[in-house]
Amino acid sequence: MSCQILVLYYSRHGSTKQLARAIARGVESVEQCQAILRTVEELTTKSASNSGDPVVSIKELKQCDGLAMGSPVWFGNMAAPLKHFWDQTTSLWIAGDLIDKPACVFTSSSSLHGGQESTAMSMLLPLLHHGMMILGIPYSEPQLHTTTTGGTPYGASHVADSSTQLSIEESELAFALGKRLAQTARKLK
Template structure:
C-alpha cells in the first residue's frame, strides 16, 4: 500500500471538499491510500484545522502529493507558503525528487486567479524536483465545465457554497486517480 498525501489549506470549506474528492480518486486505485492533511494556521485566532496537520516526515515518506489552496490575491494562501518555507531539509536531501504531484484550488469568482494560484503552488514542487501533472483534455468534463477545472489542476467556484458541482467533483476525482496511478507505477518501476 502506497500513501498519497492530499495536503490543503481551506478557510471556508470549498478547497477542503476538493481535497476529499481528490482523496476518493486516489483510493479508487488498488494499492493506494490517501492521507488528508492540512497545514497549521499562522494566526492563533483562527479555528483549529479539521484534519491532522502534516509533518515533514509524512511528506518525506509519501509516494505522491496533491496540494490545494484557496485563491488569495492570485497566490497560494500564506499558511501553505509558510509550510513550504520550512521544507529546506527535504530539498537539501532530495527526498521529493521524482515523486508525482498535482495542485488544486478554489475561488469566489471564475476569474479570481485560479490559474495563477495553481502556478504559485507548482513553484516549490518544481524546486523539490517533483513531477507535476494536470488534467488532460481526454477528460470529457474539462471540455464542458462551467464552474471549475483546468488543465493545470482541479478547481472550483465557491460562490458562498461548499458543495461542488458534478463537473468539479468529477475532475477532482479523476486528478486524484491519475496521481495515484502514476505514483503506483513509479513505485514499481525504478527510474
C-alpha cells in the same frame, strides 16, 4: 506494497477541503493506494482552519509516494499558511527527498476569474524546486470541455460563489486527478 498519497491542503471556508475529499476518493479508487488527508497550521490564533484533519509533518511529506496540494485563492496566490509550511522544507530539498515523486495541485476561488490559474502556478513553484513530477488534468477528461464552473488543465478547481458544494464536473475532475496521481505513483513505485 501500498502507495501513500498525501493530500495536503489549507481551507478557510470548506471549499478547498471538499476538493481534497474528492481527490482522496480518486486516489483510493486505485488498488493498493491510500489517501492521507492533512492540513497545515494556522499562522495566527485569530483565524481557524475549517479542516478537521491532522496537521502535516515534514516526515509525512518525505515519506509520501505522491502529493496533491490545495489552497484557496488569496490574491492570486497560495494561502500564507501553506507557503509557510513549504518554507520549512529546506532539509528535504537539500537531501532530494521529493525528487521524481508525482504531484498535482488544486484550488478554489470565490469567483470565476478569481485567480485560480495564478494560484495553481504559485503552488507548482516549490514542487518544481523539489524536483517533483507535475501532473495536470488532460483534455481527454470530457468534463474539462463542458464545465462552466471549476476545473482546469493546471489541476482541479472550484468556483465557490456562495457554496462550498462542488458541481458535478468539479467533483468528477477532482476524482480523475486523484486517480491519475495514484496510478502514476503506483507505476513509479
